[in-house]
Amino acid sequence: MSLARVYSRARVGVDAPLVMVETHISNGLPALNIVGLPEAAVREAKDRVRSAIMMSQFEFPTRRITINLAPADLPKEGGRYDLAIAVSILSASGQLGELELDALEFVGELALSGDIRGVPGLLPSAIAASESGRQLILPKDNQMEAALVESNHLAAVHLTQVTSFLMKQSFLNPCIAESIQKREKQYKDMADVKGQFQARRALEVAAAGGHNLLFIGPPGTGKTMLASRLPGIMPSMTEAESLAVASVQSVSGRKMGADWFWQERPFRSPHHSSSAAALVGGGVRNIVE
Numbered sequence: 001m002s003l004a005r006v007y008s009r010a011r012v013g014v015d016a017p018l019v020m021v022e023t024h025i026s027n028g029l030p031a032l033n034i035v036g037l038p039e040a041a042v043r044e045a046k047d048r049v050r051s052a053i054m055m056s057q058f059e060f061p062t063r064r065i066t067i068n069l070a071p072a073d074l075p076k077e078g079g080r081y082d083l084a085i086a087v088s089i090l091s092a093s094g095q096l097g098e099l100e101l102d103a104l105e106f107v108g109e110l111a112l113s114g115d116i117r118g119v120p121g122l123l124p125s126a127i128a129a130s131e132s133g134r135q136l137i138l139p140k141d142n143q144m145e146a147a148l149v150e151s152n153h154l155a156a157v158h159l160t161q162v163t164s165f166l167m168k169q170s171f172l173n174p175c176i177a178e179s180i181q182k183r184e185k186q187y188k189d190m191a192d193v194k195g196q197f198q199a200r201r202a203l204e205v206a207a208a209g210g211h212n213l214l215f216i217g218p219p220g221t222g223k224t225m226l227a228s229r230l231p232g233i234m235p236s237m238t239e240a241e242s243l244a245v246a247s248v249q250s251v252s253g254r255k256m257g258a259d260w261f262w263q264e265r266p267f268r269s270p271h272h273s274s275s276a277a278a279l280v281g282g283g284v285r286n287i288v289e
Contacts, residue, residue, distance in 0.1 A: 006023075007019070007134065014251055018132070019084075020070045022088070024092065025065050026066070036074075038069060039078075042069070042079075045110075048109075048110050052112060053159070083137070103135060107122060107138050118140075121250050121253075122145050126149045130149050135152055138156075146175040147176055148243060187231050188229050190229045192229070207235075231264075242263045
């Protein structure tokens with residue numbers, strides 16, 4: 001067939017809205033056009049995808065190819081759509097046979113050799129795909145993030161592995177997390193605070209009832225010390241809360257490893273002179289470091 005639809009995920013903060021990659025191949029002078037508010041990195045995908053398809057022993061169609069990233073009003077950025085674009089081109093050109101792709105989503109950047117590279121902020125995509133009931137095919141470099149989600153997401157290292165899986169010639173390995181340490185950080189102890197009985201009582205009431213706190217006082221009276229002890233007396237985070245914290249760390253670019261304690265309650269202590277822009281992240285992208 002000359003029209004194919006493949007699902008992928010965008011990255012908008014800690015959200016991952018669904019993106020449909022529509023590819024249409026028609027007669028005409030050879031050309032590849034990408035529409036749907038793509039930024040420069042997305043427009044350059046046509047060169048990466050062309051090389052990856054040819055290096056994977058497939059034929060790149062020498063016809064007029066139009067790729068639409070819907071919804072059209074959502075800005076698209078990064079190389080996370082490369083894998084979905086490549087699969088949609090191969091499907092539209094009929095090189096993969098008759099496929100049913102409605103239950104799959106694809107996220108990953110392609111190298112010129114066809115290798116699938118990791119992308120930043122993949123965890124929200126894995127969570128959203130799991131909630132929608134679809135199976136996500138992602139780079140092996142991101143499999144530890146996806147393994148935090150209870151799902152059957154699959155990891156691949158090369159485009160040929162993905163195509164062989166789609167044609168039911170081989171299997172892909174499920175995402176595993178070998179080096180994740182499921183343990184909580186040792187919080188600062190409330191026993192270190194001497195005196196301050198009213199303040200300690202206020203912390204206990206706030207932690208038990210889920211209330212907000214506002215500390216007012218001159219420097220040196222122990223406001224920061226008391227606030228830093230609050231996470232230690234709060235109950236453990238639920239699975240949903242832990243994944244929300246991990247999603248923020250994922251989109252901030254923090255590389256996942258053995259020291260990534262995604263189940264600890266975050267505590268931030270910005271300087272008192274920080275501006276409003278500094279508190280929310282500042283810049284064009286509000287990313288929490």
